[in-house]
Each structure stands twice: as C-alpha cells, then as structure tokens.
Amino acid sequence: MKKNKIQLLDSAFFNHSTLKVAKNILDKYIITERNGKKCGGRIVEVEAYLGQKDKASHAACGITKRNKLMYGKSGRIYIYYIYGNYNMFNIVCEEEGKPGAILFRAIEPEIGIETMIRRRKKDDVFDLTSGPAKLVQALGINLKDNGKKIPCKDIYIYEDSNKRRMISSGPRVGISKSKNFNYRFFIKNNRFLSK
C-alpha cells in the first residue's frame, strides 16, 4: 500500500542559521487544525530576526522573560502580543543558546478558506492572510500556542512537491532600527504578500 506520505518539517529543519531557514521555508505549506477545521496555505513572505547585532530583534538586548524562547530549542513556536491587539507568529531557529526566529508575514490561502473568512470577518481572499497579525487570526493561532513545537498535532508545516521558488529579499516592515538589513524574504510577484 503506497500512500503519498507527507514530510513534516521538524526541529532539524529549523536548527540552522535563521537567514537560511527564512529562505528555505518559503513555498512550504503551513496548516492548522482547530475544532475539526483545517486551514492553511503556501508560505509566501517571512522575516528573519537575529541576535544582539540586529537592533530590531527582541533579542537585541539579551535574554528577557518574553524573548527567552528565542534562545531555546529550534522549531518552537514563539508568539508575542503587540499594539494592544495583535499576536505575531514566529518559529525559533539556530542551535540552542543562540537567538533567532522567523516571523510569518503572509501565506497564500488555499485550504479552509471559508473558515478563514469567518475568523477574519472579511471575504476578500487577498485580505485574509496578507499580514502577520492577519494570518494568525485566519489560522486560529493564539497565545496558548506559545512554546509548542513544530510539528504538533494541530500546527504543522510540510514540503510541497510543486515548487515555484523565485525568491526576493528587501528591508523588513514596520521597524525603526536595523532598517538596512534585507531580512525580509518573499516569493516574487506573489499576489498575497503583505501591504
């Protein structure tokens, strides 16, 4: 019996330099399964956040209560609350003890679009997951997911066989420090990127 077995990404995939992982994770699929509803799509835009030299990173000033996951094991989910309204979804990279994480900024919605429309209260597919806080909402991710490892039973990422990698990079969005680092990576010409 041959089943097309899906290869889930695990900590080994994330246990490399954050910049390398950021480039490699583009074009993969991220899925959440919540209340029997499966949602997800292709990862089309991410940003890398590093350690001390990266002044835009939470890890710029050393270890704190909030950012300690960034220093921990790779493949763990790091979620933080910001602007009094939003949660940001990251996955920790680098070997244990060295800080680094990738921020998910946009996915191309494919699976469970009706559920994502309901969660977002918006029916424009280009407004479902085209921003870091938007995709968190659409996928039903919340602070309870902080610290979970990838893969876990309701959040996982896998390789898509149908690759179409054309990667561009540029400055990160919404930061005031270390603006000159081109740590934003995205699939060129994709229609579902953040604004």
Added chain:
DNA sequence: TTTCCGATTGGCT
C-alpha cells in the same frame, strides 16, 4: 511605579 513605545491594522482624509 511610571513612562515609553512597538516585528500592525483598519478607517478616514
């Protein structure tokens, strides 16, 4: 304990 400000979004000019 006080103050400052942020890895954003959505609404309004």
Added chain:
DNA sequence: GCCAATCGGAAAC
C-alpha cells in the same frame, strides 16, 4: 497617505 487604538514588556526613575 496619515493616524488612532490599545496594552504589556522593558527600561528608567
């Protein structure tokens, strides 16, 4: 394009 909303983390005092 501009800006308010909104609140917790982190640093200053």
